[in-house]
Amino acid sequence: MTIRKVLSTAAICAALSINATMPSYAQEKTEFRLAWSIYVGWMPWGYLEDSGIMDKWADKYGITVDIVQINDYVESINQYTAGAFDGVTATNMDTLSIPSGGGVDTTALIIGDYSNGNDAVILKGEGTLTDLAGKPVNLVELSVSHYLLARGLDTVGLSEADLDGVINTSDADMIAAYATADVQAVVTWNPLVSEIVGSNPDANVLFDSSQIPGEILDMMVVNTQTLTDNPDFGKAVVGAWYEVMALMAAGDEDALTAMAEASGTDLAGYMAQLEATEMFFDPAAAVAQATSPDLPETMTTIAEFLFDKGILGVGAPSADFVGIAYPGGVVTGDGNNITLRFDATYMQMAAAGEL
Structure with missing residues (x-):
């Protein structure tokens, strides 16, 4: 299984160097790219691409969304940070340390699950x-x-x-x-x-x-400016995701078997991994996680850990270096340097049937 880990210092520096040469994201557009890597909670992204569900939702909003599997999780975050993708699957910890720590304003569009024994x-x-x-x-x-x-x-x-x-x-x-x-x-x-x-x-x-429930979050994160300029991108991606979540919650054997095989196991093996994964099949549950009063405390603890290890961005002067915004106007870290945002807007739309 591909590891969910942070980039090495060298990789961080390389990604940030590339990112410094990238043009501004601030633009309306119709073509988008997402990167994902193999992990139990991220297998739905491959199924979204292969099943045509992503295409269906993208067509609804007059856009295209390509979902690309990257065999190396580290490389997927590297490429997102460099601007090659509009979004990537990543943990909360790695999002904070790499793109956000490097100045790439990033939004947690979907909180898909948390590790619950994995x-x-x-x-x-x-x-x-x-x-x-x-x-x-x-x-x-x-x-x-x-x-x-x-x-x-x-x-x-x-x-x-x-x-x-x-x-x-x-x-x-x-x-x-x-x-x-x-x-x-x-x-x-x-x-x-x-x-x-x-x-x-x-x-x-x-x-x-x-x-430590709710501390190791697995998410789809996207460039904040891209999302702001292209709300239909957020609607299409979130709508497609929760269509697959409904299939999984209903025990759709064809969908689950396809995900199992794509991850290199059988249905029984994949289901065993899901048992140790708290999937937010219901968008209301994901909204509850994003708005939980425990989340700011968790992210503060993670920031302190990353700073202690010297990996909270390059040259971070303190554990408060990165500002993190949460629903309801709560901010931790530096309010003048907010580059990580937990935004429940689109998940709430899914919960309300507004997509």
């Missing part, structure tokens, strides 16, 4: 989170796994400094790494979590994302 801290053998003290932990550094570990340690009064280091380990190497004698604990995501736990009787899940 990400987990796993200890080899018996113990609890406190037993991680003095042990090395293998994970993809600067990823949502790194954030999950920090949140888990915080619940027992520990920090990364109490560990015997964090060992950067590729997702492709995680299962093999777990099998080695030197590895004592890992943090990863599904389907790797399921494979490790299912194949190793000594695998002990200490903490998972279901214990």
Whole structure:
């Protein structure tokens, strides 16, 4: 499965350098491009393209919307940040650190789901989170796994400094790494979590994302100026998305099987991953997430984590560097530098049947 992780510093700099040469987004237009990568909660985007549902909704509004799969999640955000796409699938954490942190004003058009057990801290053998003290932990550094570990340690009064280091380990190497004698604990995501736990009787899940509900959000984010200048773009994309959400909620086997096969598994495997994913099939549920009073607190915590790791944009002077706007006029961070916006407008239109 493609990893949901932040770009390396080099990639950030490259993306921002490219972005600096791009023309202004401020224009009305009729052709749009979205990028997506493989993850359980993002498989509907491929189905939207392949089934013709996106074309149907785009035709309704007299536009075209091409949905392009990018095999590397990092590269998809890189290309969006550089201006090659009008929107991209990304987590809240990565949106804050890369495009928004780099000055690309970005709006969360759709909050599709949150990880509800897909990400987990796993200890080899018996113990609890406190037993991680003095042990090395293998994970993809600067990823949502790194954030999950920090949140888990915080619940027992520990920090990364109490560990015997964090060992950067590729997702492709995680299962093999777990099998080695030197590895004592890992943090990863599904389907790797399921494979490790299912194949190793000594695998002990200490903490998972279901214990921090609503913190790891999976979204479709779009360029704010593009959305402002082209509201029909937002209407078409959101309308198409919730048509597929209705199919999934109804258990449409053809649609779900197509998504499963596209993600490299079977229907049973895909459904197992969905069980650890809190999908917002109902747009009203997505609106509730966007307007939750917990969201500003969550994003502040994430900003502090990113700043502490030196990845809240290039040269961010503080954790408040990026301003984040929420429904109702709430702002966290620098109100004079708002480059991330949680806007429930279009999801609310879907909930009200106004698309």
